[in-house]
Amino acid sequence: MITIGNLALYLALATSLYAVVASIYAAQAHRGEFVTSGERAAYATWGLISITTIVMLHALVTNDFSIKYVAAYTSTTLPVRFRLTALWGGMEGSLLFWTLILTTLTSLALFQNRCRNRELMPYVTATAATVTAFFVSLLVFLIPPFALLKFPPAEGTDLNPLLQNYWMQIHPPALYLGYVSWTIPFGFAIGALATGRLDDLWIRTSRRWCLMAWFFLSLGNLFGARWAYEVLGWGGYWAWDPVENAAFMPLLTGTAYLHSVMIQERKDMLKVWNMTLIILTFALTIFGTFLTRSGVISSVHSFTQSGLGPYFLTFLAFVLLISFGLVAFRIRELRPRHQLDSLLSRESAFLFNNLLFVGIAFATLWGTIFPVLSEWVRGVKITVGPPFFNRVNGPLAVALLLLMGIGPIIAWRRATFRNLVDNFVVPTALGLAVGTAGFACGMRSLSAILVVSFSAFVLYTIAAEFHSGARARGAMLQESYMSAILGLMRKNQRRYGGYVIHVGVVFMFLGVTMSSIYRTEELHTVKKGEQFTIDRYTLKYMDSENKEDSHMAQLIATLDVYENGKQITTLHPEKRFYKRPEQPATEVDMRSTMRDDLYVVLGSIDDQGVATFQAYVNPLVWWLWFGGVVLVIGTAIAAFPSKAATLHERARVTSTIRR
Amino acid sequence: MKRELKFTLGIGIIVATVAFLVWTAVDQTKMYMITVAEYLDVGNSYAGNTLRIAGKVAAGTMKWNDTTNDLRFTLTDMDGRGTIEVHYRGLLPDMFAEDKKVVVEGPYASASPFEATALLTTCPSKYEAKANS
Numbered sequence: 109m110i111t112i113g114n115l116a117l118y119l120a121l122a123t124s125l126y127a128v129v130a131s132i133y134a135a136q137a138h139r140g141e142f143v144t145s146g147e148r149a150a151y152a153t154w155g156l157i158s159i160t161t162i163v164m165l166h167a168l169v170t171n172d173f174s175i176k177y178v179a180a181y182t183s184t185t186l187p188v189r190f191r192l193t194a195l196w197g198g199m200e201g202s203l204l205f206w207t208l209i210l211t212t213l214t215s216l217a218l219f220q221n222r223c224r225n226r227e228l229m230p231y232v233t234a235t236a237a238t239v240t241a242f243f244v245s246l247l248v249f250l251i252p253p254f255a256l257l258k259f260p261p262a263e264g265t266d267l268n269p270l271l272q273n274y275w276m277q278i279h280p281p282a283l284y285l286g287y288v289s290w291t292i293p294f295g296f297a298i299g300a301l302a303t304g305r306l307d308d309l310w311i312r313t314s315r316r317w318c319l320m321a322w323f324f325l326s327l328g329n330l331f332g333a334r335w336a337y338e339v340l341g342w343g344g345y346w347a348w349d350p351v352e353n354a355a356f357m358p359l360l361t362g363t364a365y366l367h368s369v370m371i372q373e374r375k376d377m378l379k380v381w382n383m384t385l386i387i388l389t390f391a392l393t394i395f396g397t398f399l400t401r402s403g404v405i406s407s408v409h410s411f412t413q414s415g416l417g418p419y420f421l422t423f424l425a426f427v428l429l430i431s432f433g434l435v436a437f438r439i440r441e442l443r444p445r446h447q448l449d450s451l452l453s454r455e456s457a458f459l460f461n462n463l464l465f466v467g468i469a470f471a472t473l474w475g476t477i478f479p480v481l482s483e484w485v486r487g488v489k490i491t492v493g494p495p496f497f498n499r500v501n502g503p504l505a506v507a508l509l510l511l512m513g514i515g516p517i518i519a520w521r522r523a524t525f526r527n528l529v530d531n532f533v534v535p536t537a538l539g540l541a542v543g544t545a546g547f548a549c550g551m552r553s554l555s556a557i558l559v560v561s562f563s564a565f566v567l568y569t570i571a572a573e574f575h576s577g578a579r580a581r582g583a584m585l586q587e588s589y590m591s592a593i594l595g596l597m598r599k600n601q602r603r604y605g606g607y608v609i610h611v612g613v614v615f616m617f618l619g620v621t622m623s624s625i626y627r628t629e630e631l632h633t634v635k636k637g638e639q640f641t642i643d644r645y646t647l648k649y650m651d652s653e654n655k656e657d658s659h660m661a662q663l664i665a666t667l668d669v670y671e672n673g674k675q676i677t678t679l680h681p682e683k684r685f686y687k688r689p690e691q692p693a694t695e696v697d698m699r700s701t702m703r704d705d706l707y708v709v710l711g712s713i714d715d716q717g718v719a720t721f722q723a724y725v726n727p728l729v730w731w732l733w734f735g736g737v738v739l740v741i742g743t744a745i746a747a748f749p750s751k752a753a754t755l756h757e758r759a760r761v762t763s764t765i766r767r
Numbered sequence: 768m769k770r771e772l773k774f775t776l777g778i779g780i781i782v783a784t785v786a787f788l789v790w791t792a793v794d795q796t797k798m799y800m801i802t803v804a805e806y807l808d809v810g811n812s813y814a815g816n817t818l819r820i821a822g823k824v825a826a827g828t829m830k831w832n833d834t835t836n837d838l839r840f841t842l843t844d845m846d847g848r849g850t851i852e853v854h855y856r857g858l859l860p861d862m863f864a865e866d867k868k869v870v871v872e873g874p875y876a877s878a879s880p881f882e883a884t885a886l887l888t889t890c891p892s893k894y895e896a897k898a899n900s
Binding site: 341447448449450451456459460463464467470471474475478479488489490491492493495496499500503504631633691692693694709711712713714718720722 | 773784785792796798799801819834858859862
């Protein structure tokens with residue numbers, strides 16, 4: 109079996125390299141048969157990587173401890189579902205999994221475009237195959253996934269206990285899909301640059317891919333936050349750790365891109381900017397992989413320090429050089445034919461939105477690599493923690509929130525005084541009123557007041573968009589209000605799906621702001637039968653219990669929770685002691701409501717049964733996760749295949765073929 | 768011309784704001800990452816700053832009082848060049864153990880023990896999630 113796995117991997121390196129060479133030759137020499145040949149090689153790479161992955165999964169499930177990777181990340185007592193997820197539990201497996209996703213997506217993109225965009229496709233193949241070849245060569249030459257142990261142990265080291273939960277099953281796949289999917293739009297961008305077909309063809313073709321990449325990257329970030337919140341037990345969900353930042357940065361530039369392409373589609377402007385954004389987004393996905401695997405930036409959340417760093421950096425330099433080289437080569441053709449008309453216009457709202465996204469991405473990058481920079485420049489290693497990121501990104505994000513309200517209601521081209529009065533007076537008044545109400549209710553944090561005030565502003569403008577659209581449609585088509593709203597969304601999925609996503613983002617803003625600013629955190633040491641109070645909750649420590657099985661020992665505390673003198677729930681925070689590897693772990697228990705989360709961590713219980721609890725009350729954090737759900741719905745609306753779009757697409761394809 | 772000037776100004780303001788925020792935030796939140804040996808040698812040059820000192824928890828020195836949540840231990844230089852006494856109050860991080868690499872965070876103070884406001888534990892052997900302060 110292992111021989112088959114290795115053989116498939118080596119062949120995949122050959123086929124992916126062939127796909128690069130054949131596709132580029134085909135495009136340069138206009139040899140159609142080589143286009144096909146290159147594509148077939150890409151499909152073959154996918155098949156070979158699938159075989160490699162199946163062999164690895166088989167080894168993981170059957171506990172083949174002669175393979176170093178299997179011995180390091182599984183054990184005979186590990187449930188099968190976690191043996192499967194151990195595929196992405198370590199370096200070798202995770203890069204193999206990465207390659208599997210990449211080749212799968214490449215094949216999908218090639219199949220989807222088998223009769224379309226024939227001019228661009230060789231370059232898409234070549235780009236994706238180049239990235240594939242890079243990852244496969246890492247696996248072949250540097251970190252062979254099937255490396256053998258001379259003396260296979262009888263039992264494996266087992267998967268880290270923190271990774272043994274269901275978030276581990278869904279967080280990495282979502283994140284990897286998010287990362288890897290950007291390769292496809294990037295490939296189309298390279299195709300556009302290489303062929304000189306710089307109209308919005310490549311943007312339209314890759315729009316769904318971008319949306320998908322953006323969607324999974326968002327989900328990956330959210331799942332990661334949720335995992336941290338539930339599993340790590342420090343009361344928060346985001347720590348601005350380098351690994352989190354690595355996943356966050358491409359999301360920022362990617363979001364900027366999704367917005368700025370609208371300007372290119374409508375106005376034929378910002379072409380260089382869009383190219384820059386898609387290149388940066390792709391480069392940041394590679395940079396993120398580098399960051400998590402090189403050990404250059406010390407993160408408390410990283411893979412083994414490995415020698416991969418220089419290879420990733422070289423590849424990154426290669427990607428940037430080729431991409432921006434092509435942009436420079438086409439710079440004349442990329443020049444805009446139009447100009448922005450006025451500072452008070454939707455175009456400039458988009459422009460400033462983009463600058464803010466990139467600004468946040470830059471600040472995040474700066475803070476992440478600051479230890480390295482400061483060591484180079486000044487010889488001292490200086491690091492910045494969460495306060496840095498909150499201080500810089502907080503104000504920028506609040507400005508973005510405001511723009512999210514302004515964007516959809518300000519007029520295109522040039523906002524007139526009339527437009528401003530018509531669209532802005534009511535939401536501005538509402539925002540001011542909500543802000544004042546917040547202040548009257550005791551809010552003293554400027555950020556909190558601004559966020560609630562701007563949120564009200566944004567939600568109102570979105571509601572007004574739906575309302576006026578539905579009224580107009582209802583009057584025209586004699587529809588009821590509800591069916592008019594549904595019709596509106598069907599007719600213009602992108603726009604209204606986007607608004608729904610905005611609503612989700614507003615919820616997230618509220619959740620994040622309130623739970624960071626108004627969080628209560630207390631440490632209490634109590635005897636059995638004693639109680640303590642945090643915020644409006646009273647917690648009575650009732651009992652503790654010991655449990656033990658072959659996998660772990662558990663220490664479980666029972667706390668009755670009272671609110672206004674009435675018992676509302678019972679919480680069971682735990683301390684676990686895993687046996688292989690020997691390691692303690694915290695099991696948080698919480699009561700989550702729309703208003704706030706009561707989050708309790710068991711610190712320790714001494715010989716006399718005196719227990720220490722760390723309790724948190726995190727207001728409105730529920731809205732962060734709910735905002736995520738709304739975001740999923742919004743994306744579904746925006747991306748769902750529609751009849752109108754299909755017909756339009758078919759017409760376009762037919763016309764292209766006739767031509 | 769006037770229009771272009773306006774845009775340049777708008778973009779300039781945003782870029783300047785980002786730069787200003789980054790600059791001041793670095794200044795106000797920076798932490799010096801040093802080793803135990805550096806702390807012992809030139810620690811006082813960091814007076815007024817927050818430090819992150821990397822070292823190893825010396826074997827046999829960890830004293831954890833689970834009633835008062837006081838943790839005391841000796842932090843040894845990774846190359847064995849000196850030690851610092853450390854005190855920390857709070858929950859014991861899951862990954863904290865003797866002989867393990869740990870980073871202690873806290874403001875510089877000339878007095879011993881070093882009062883840590885956060886403990887950062889790392890586990891370099893594998894893909895690990897953080898055990899935060």
